[in-house]
Amino acid sequence: MSSIIPGYTYDIFISYRQKDNRGERWVSEFVEALKTELDSTFKEEVSLYFDVNPHDGLLETHDVDASLKEKLKCLIFIPVISRTYCDPNSFAWQHEFIPFVETAQHDQFGLKISVPNGNVTSRVLPVRIHDLDSADIKLCESVLGSVLRGIDFVYKSPGVNRPLRPNEDRPQDNLNKTYYRDQINKVANGINEIISSLRKYKDRDETNSEDAIKNVIVKPQKRKTKIIITSFISLAFILLLYLIIPRHQLSTEPVEKTIAVLPFEKWFNDKDYSYLGDAIASHKKVISRLLILVEFQRQTRYMLY
Numbered sequence: 001m002s003s004i005i006p007g008y009t010y011d012i013f014i015s016y017r018q019k020d021n022r023g024e025r026w027v028s029e030f031v032e033a034l035k036t037e038l039d040s041t042f043k044e045e046v047s048l049y050f051d052v053n054p055h056d057g058l059l060e061t062h063d064v065d066a067s068l069k070e071k072l073k074c075l076i077f078i079p080v081i082s083r084t085y086c087d088p089n090s091f092a093w094q095h096e097f098i099p100f101v102e103t104a105q106h107d108q109f110g111l112k113i114s115v116p117n118g119n120v121t122s123r124v125l126p127v128r129i130h131d132l133d134s135a136d137i138k139l140c141e142s143v144l145g146s147v148l149r150g151i152d153f154v155y156k157s158p159g160v161n162r163p164l165r166p167n168e169d170r171p172q173d174n175l176n177k178t179y180y181r182d183q184i185n186k187v188a189n190g191i192n193e194i195i196s197s198l199r200k201y202k203d204r205d206e207t208n209s210e211d212a213i214k215n216v217i218v219k220p221q222k223r224k225t226k227i228i229i230t231s232f233i234s235l236a237f238i239l240l241l242y243l244i245i246p247r248h249q250l251s252t253e254p255v256e257k258t259i260a261v262l263p264f265e266k267w268f269n270d271k272d273y274s275y276l277g278d279a280i281a282s283h284k285k286v287i288s289r290l291l292i293l294v295e296f297q298r299q300t301r302y303m304l305y
Contacts (some may be wrong), residue, residue: 004046004199005075005199008075009070009071010049010073011075011076011191012078013072013076013078014027014080015096015100016080016092017082017084017087017092018053019082020080021052029166031048033166034184035048037185037187038188041191041192046191046195068096069099073103075123076123076125076191077097077101077124078126078127078187079096080129081128081132081140082130082163101143101144104123109123111124113198116193122146125150125151126148126150126151127151128150129154151190152183153178153180154178156176157174157175164178165180168180
C-alpha cells in the first residue's frame with residue numbers, strides 16, 4: 001500500500017520495542033484502535049506499517065533487513081516511548097528511530113513543519129506509555145533536537161507507572177486524568193493535522209512549479225513581440241529620414257555630411273531591455289543599404305542642380 005502523498009512508501013510507521021508488546025500485547029491493541037480511529041478521520045485509506053514480530057537486540061555486526069530503509073520512507077513516525085525503548089543498543093533505536101530523523105531532515109518536507117494554526121510540529125509523533133527518568137528524556141531530545149512532546153498513555157497512581165489500558169478498573173485513580181479513548185482520538189487528530197499540512201505544502205510547491213514553467217514559455221513570446229515592434233519603429237524612422245533628407249540637399253552649396261551608426265552600449269544589467277540591441281543588430285544590413293541609397297539620391301540631385 002502506498003502513501004497518500006506520492007514518493008513515500010507508508011503514511012505512518014509504528015516503531016516499538018518488542019518487550020513492550022509481550023503479555024497484554026499493548027502495542028498491538030494500540031495499533032488496532034488507531035486504525036479504527038483513522039478510518040473515521042480520513043476519507044481515503046491511510047497506510048500504516050506495523051511489524052508484529054520486529055527484530056530486537058541486534059547489534060551493528062548483525063544483518064539488517066535491507067527493505068527497512070524503504071519502509072521508513074513515511075510521512076509520520078510514531079515511536080512507542082517506554083522505559084525500554086530509550087536504549088541506544090536496541091534495534092528500534094538504531095535502525096528505526098535515528099534513521100528516520102536523519103532521513104526526514106533532508107527530504108522535501110523536513111523534520112519540522114508548519115501547521116495551519118501557525119505553530120510548528122514534528123513529523124515524529126511520540127506515544128509515551130511510561131513516565132521517563134531525566135536521562136531517557138535527554139537521550140530522546142538529543143536525537144529529536146527539540147523538547148520531547150507527545151501523547152501520553154500513562155496510568156499513574158501512588159506507586160504505579162504503567163501503560164494506560166482501554167478498560168481501566170479504576171480510571172478515576174489515574175493522576176494524569178487521561179482516558180484511553182480520548183488519547184487515541186488525539187493521536188488520530190495529530191496525524192490528520194500533519195498530513196493536511198504536508199498536502200498543502202505539496203500542492204503549493206506544484207503550483208509554483210507550474211507558474212515557473214508558464215513564465216518560461218510566455219517570456220520568450222513577449223520578447224519576440226518587442227523585437228518585432230522595435231524593428232518596425234526603426235524601419236519607419238529610416239524611411240522618414242529617406243524622405244526628408246533629400247529636401248535639405250536642394251541648397252546650391254554642397255555640404256559634406258556623414259552618418260555614423262554606432263553599436264548600442266549596455267549601460268545596465270536589466271535583461272528585459274536586451275531585445276533593443278538584438279533588434280538593431282538584426283537589421284544592421286538593412287540600415288546600411290538604406291543609408292547608401294539615401295546618399296546616392298542626394299548626390300544625384302546635387303549633380304542635377
